Amino acid sequence: MLAHIASEALSGLQGHPVEVEADVVAAAPAFSIVGLPDAAVQESRERVRAAIVNSDYSFPSRRITVNLAPADLRKEGPSFDLPIALAFLLATGQVRNGCDGRGPLAALGELGLDGALRPVAGTLALAQSLRARGVRGVVLPVSSAPEATLVPGLEVYPARSLKEAVAQLEAGGGITAPPADLRALLAATPDVSADLADVAGQQEARRGVEVAVAGSHNVLMTGPPGAGKTMLARRIPGIMPPLTPDEAIEITRIHSVAGLLPDGQPLVSRRPFRAPHHTISSPGLVGGGGSPRPGEVSLAHLGVLFLDEFPEYRLSALEALRQPLEDGEITISRRLASVTFPARLMLVAAMNPCPCGYLGDRERQCACPAHRLRQYAARLSGPLLDRIDLRLDVPRVAPKDRRFAGGAESSAAVRQRVIAARERQVARLAGSGVYANAHMSPRDVRRFCPLDRDAVALLDRAYERLRLSARACERVIKVARTIADLAGAETIALEHLSESLTYRARDRGER
Amino acid sequence: MSADGGVASADALCVWLGTLASWRQGFVMRLVERFGSVGEVLGRPPEDIVRHATRRARRVAGGPRTPGAKGASPEAVAGEDASDARRFAETLAAGPEACARAVRRRPSGDSVIAWCDPLYPAQLRKLPDPPLCLFVRGPSGEAVEARMTALALVPSIAVVGTRAPSPYGEDMARMLGRDLTAAGLIVVSGLAFGIDAAAQAAALEAPGGGDRPATVAVLGCGADVAYPRHNARLHAAVVAKGLVVSEFAWGVRAHRWRFPARNRVMAALARGVVLVEGAERSGARITAGFAVDLGREVFCVPGEAGHRLSAAPHLFLRDGAKLCESAADVIRGIAAGAPAGPDAGRGSSPSLAEDAVILDHGEGAVRDVLRALQAGGMTVDELSRRCGIPAAKAAAAASELEVEGLARRADGGRYRLRRR
Numbered sequence: 001m002l003a004h005i006a007s008e009a010l011s012g013l014q015g016h017p018v019e020v021e022a023d024v025v026a027a028a029p030a031f032s033i034v035g036l037p038d039a040a041v042q043e044s045r046e047r048v049r050a051a052i053v054n055s056d057y058s059f060p061s062r063r064i065t066v067n068l069a070p071a072d073l074r075k076e077g078p079s080f081d082l083p084i085a086l087a088f089l090l091a092t093g094q095v096r097n098g099c100d101g102r103g104p105l106a107a108l109g110e111l112g113l114d115g116a117l118r119p120v121a122g123t124l125a126l127a128q129s130l131r132a133r134g135v136r137g138v139v140l141p142v143s144s145a146p147e148a149t150l151v152p153g154l155e156v157y158p159a160r161s162l163k164e165a166v167a168q169l170e171a172g173g174g175i176t177a178p179p180a181d182l183r184a185l186l187a188a189t190p191d192v193s194a195d196l197a198d199v200a201g202q203q204e205a206r207r208g209v210e211v212a213v214a215g216s217h218n219v220l221m222t223g224p225p226g227a228g229k230t231m232l233a234r235r236i237p238g239i240m241p242p243l244t245p246d247e248a249i250e251i252t253r254i255h256s257v258a259g260l261l262p263d264g265q266p267l268v269s270r271r272p273f274r275a276p277h278h279t280i281s282s283p284g285l286v287g288g289g290g291s292p293r294p295g296e297v298s299l300a301h302l303g304v305l306f307l308d309e310f311p312e313y314r315l316s317a318l319e320a321l322r323q324p325l326e327d328g329e330i331t332i333s334r335r336l337a338s339v340t341f342p343a344r345l346m347l348v349a350a351m352n353p354c355p356c357g358y359l360g361d362r363e364r365q366c367a368c369p370a371h372r373l374r375q376y377a378a379r380l381s382g383p384l385l386d387r388i389d390l391r392l393d394v395p396r397v398a399p400k401d402r403r404f405a406g407g408a409e410s411s412a413a414v415r416q417r418v419i420a421a422r423e424r425q426v427a428r429l430a431g432s433g434v435y436a437n438a439h440m441s442p443r444d445v446r447r448f449c450p451l452d453r454d455a456v457a458l459l460d461r462a463y464e465r466l467r468l469s470a471r472a473c474e475r476v477i478k479v480a481r482t483i484a485d486l487a488g489a490e491t492i493a494l495e496h497l498s499e500s501l502t503y504r505a506r507d508r509g510e511r
Numbered sequence: 512m513s514a515d516g517g518v519a520s521a522d523a524l525c526v527w528l529g530t531l532a533s534w535r536q537g538f539v540m541r542l543v544e545r546f547g548s549v550g551e552v553l554g555r556p557p558e559d560i561v562r563h564a565t566r567r568a569r570r571v572a573g574g575p576r577t578p579g580a581k582g583a584s585p586e587a588v589a590g591e592d593a594s595d596a597r598r599f600a601e602t603l604a605a606g607p608e609a610c611a612r613a614v615r616r617r618p619s620g621d622s623v624i625a626w627c628d629p630l631y632p633a634q635l636r637k638l639p640d641p642p643l644c645l646f647v648r649g650p651s652g653e654a655v656e657a658r659m660t661a662l663a664l665v666p667s668i669a670v671v672g673t674r675a676p677s678p679y680g681e682d683m684a685r686m687l688g689r690d691l692t693a694a695g696l697i698v699v700s701g702l703a704f705g706i707d708a709a710a711q712a713a714a715l716e717a718p719g720g721g722d723r724p725a726t727v728a729v730l731g732c733g734a735d736v737a738y739p740r741h742n743a744r745l746h747a748a749v750v751a752k753g754l755v756v757s758e759f760a761w762g763v764r765a766h767r768w769r770f771p772a773r774n775r776v777m778a779a780l781a782r783g784v785v786l787v788e789g790a791e792r793s794g795a796r797i798t799a800g801f802a803v804d805l806g807r808e809v810f811c812v813p814g815e816a817g818h819r820l821s822a823a824p825h826l827f828l829r830d831g832a833k834l835c836e837s838a839a840d841v842i843r844g845i846a847a848g849a850p851a852g853p854d855a856g857r858g859s860s861p862s863l864a865e866d867a868v869i870l871d872h873g874e875g876a877v878r879d880v881l882r883a884l885q886a887g888g889m890t891v892d893e894l895s896r897r898c899g900i901p902a903a904k905a906a907a908a909a910s911e912l913e914v915e916g917l918a919r920r921a922d923g924g925r926y927r928l929r930r931r
Contacts, residue, residue, distance in 0.1 A: 393924025
């Protein structure tokens with residue numbers, strides 16, 4: 001007898017429809033799975049056999065063929081255990097499908113030998129694409145259910161075990177999980193984990209970070225060890241605008257595929273802050289693998305990617321960063337699949353002024369020989385540095401100066417200004433395909449960045465005196481645009497441009 | 512042993528011994544100690560010297576290596592030492608005449624000036640262990656001759672300091688290099704990173720003229736070796752417009768012990784030494800120390816109190832060195848110390864009087880920030896506190912000053928006033 005169950009396979013962030021067919025005939029006993037299964041799917045035979053027997057069903061001595069259609073799509077992972085088991089039980093007539101006439105149910109889930117169901121990575125993406133192709137509902141493990149309830153319109157039938165899954169199927173959908181209230185979930189999490197009020201002194205760096213976030217500019221902080229670069233970076237997500245429901249879903253999708261969702265938390269409700277160590281490989285940073293998985297740039301999507309000790313990263317990893325920084329997404333091509341992950345992130349890089357960390361320090365002598373200084377700076381390529389609009393110096397704050405620092409502003413206050421500045425940008429840039437000043441094209445810069453007379457005069461002098469390149473000029477104008485937005489001004493004035501000049505890149509030879 | 516058998520000329524003997532000294536630390540000094548004086552050494556037959564030198568060489572080769580050699584791997588050091596030992600042995604075996612012929616067989620701008628040559632700088636003869644020959648590189652043989660003659664007549668000033676200067680130190684070195692040269696003196700330095708390079712690059716651009724070399728570089732490696740490599744272009748420019756001088760043979764690589772040796776030549780060659788910035792332990796301090804021993808004037812550019820790069824200059828200032836705020840101080844100082852040469856500017860040239868920075872500019876925050884910076888380098892945070900304005904405003908004002916060329920931002924994010 002023949003039976004089938006709908007399921008879904010994951011490729012990148014995208015679900016693809018898979019039909020699980022089971023055929024049982026009276027012939028020499030065998031159990032085979034066809035349709036490009038990978039090793040985990042092959043092993044599914046053993047799990048399914050044990051789960052069926054241990055759930056008090058019988059496993060007849062027949063020839064059993066399971067086909068995962070379409071046959072040309074590679075199937076990976078253990079999430080086909082449940083649909084295979086259900087199709088088998090239907091095919092052997094031990095179970096009756098109760099969905100007749102109401103639209104079929106799909107199934108996802110990994111089985112334990114005792115018949116218990118285990119969660120599935122990428123549930124959100126799978127559920128979304130099930131819904132998109134018109135599937136009525138899905139039977140899946142209890143622990144994956146909250147994630148699936150984020151998809152509006154999809155009926156979610158949680159099950160703890162194979163037996164419960166069978167009950168849901170026989171009832172044609174029994175007990176459903178209530179749809180999640182996205183806004184309530186978002187509102188329930190305080191989105192400021194660390195407050196800017198904890199950062200003593202560092203007025204200039206705080207201001208620079210505010211400007212960077214307001215325009216979504218990438219930023220490079222330079223300062224000796226212990227100056228507070230990491231502390232500042234960790235507080236950046238807290239001054240970014242709160243997540244919209246759509247953004248939260250997008251982030252959750254990526255984190256779910258990577259298997260990074262914490263237990264009992266179906267939704268990523270804070271902006272991500274990713275800080276990979278500098279020994280990371282380039283596939284680890286931008287994504288990769290035989291069946292491509294999201295890398296750190298995608299895990300930092302709509303949040304912050306913090307790269308401490310920036311020049312210490314592998315050259316290949318740094319160069320691989322260029323494309324995602326430019327395009328806001330990363331396409332990974334492999335033999336069997338080419339997938340695209342979103343990567344619209346704010347890069348926050350930090351470095352010491354020199355390998356020993358004490359160049360320019362008043363109290364300690366820099367121990368670096370001159371050629372090492374040159375090598376250190378040369379590790380960062382021009383094209384990569386071109387993607388970084390703001391440079392900040394973060395000097396060490398002496399304890400006595402820390403006392404002077406006084407009450408620092410809280411993240412909430414800074415965030416209010418950032419939100420207002422972002423709103424101005426969104427209104428201005430509407431229709432140009434970008435949402436923040438950092439992403440303006442040269443044409444947008446000409447169109448949206450009017451300078452007043454004094455500012456034009458200053459820019460001309462700066463161009464000449466400071467020997468700015470055309471590209472550096474453009475970055476200075478973009479940042480000035482953001483500063484003007486923070487000030488609520490439509491035209492860029494002298495003070496906006498001159499402040500922007502302090503954040504420019506300085507090469508060591510500049511006089 | 513001399514391949515020519517017969518008696519070697521004094522000139523060839525000088526070149527031979529000078530070349531040998533390139534690979535043995537304190538070689539000449541030991542010969543002088545053994546035989547009494549340079550004259551005595553040169554009066555000896557080469558066989559005597561060889562006997563003494565080789566005995567010494569064996570002892571050095573078997574003895575402990577000079578401590579240090581930081582940064583180089585033991586293999587590299589051993590390889591370098593072995594190649595030095597090989598070149599020493601080859602030169603020794605070649606004998607005076609053959610060696611002299613070999614080192615002189617060079618392009619026309621490469622000259623070897625022996626101790627007994629009239630072009631040999633008289634100042635160096637007073638050293639207890641003078642270089643027995645100088646390897647000099649210039650644009651052509653005639654130019655080297657003319658410029659060496661000028662070097663004997665015109666007072667020269669060594670400008671030395673740290674390899675990693677603060678912007679202030681670099682500005683001062685540049686100003687001194689330019690103004691001393693414009694005033695008709697010769698700037699001598701070591702072509703290292705930092706102060707040396709700044710002073711010499713400025714000297715090359717200053718107005719000069721005649722046979723006077725624009726600047727003289729004294730190296731701790733062969734005069735034909737551009738070290739540090741980064742300064743290769745500057746090295747070439749000095750060869751074209753000035754002179755590159757070394758007591759070490761052609762092609763000899765830089766090594767730790769050769770730098771103090773070079774510093775003693777630099778101090779001896781110059782009428783005075785200007786110390787711009789230097790840490791407590793630094794080559795610049797060694798140079799100034801030699802200058803004190805040789806009775807040369809030492810001038811120090813004062814730095815910020817307590818700053819680590821102020822350590823060396825302030826040490827000498829405490830011991831009675833002369834204060835140097837501009838080239839005029841140096842010119843006055845050497846004029847008072849000894850009768851100046853024919854070209855030395857008496858009094859100050861017009862450009863020397865106006866080295867003050869502009870103290871009043873702009874209005875509002877820009878003016879406040881400019882005034883605040885007169886108290887020294889400051890970060891934006893410090894400026895903001897001092898002027899009572901938000902950090903964003905202070906940053907904006909400081910960068911306006913930067914665009915106007917009145918201030919600059921240094922490593923560590925400090926703004927400083929710029930010297931003219």
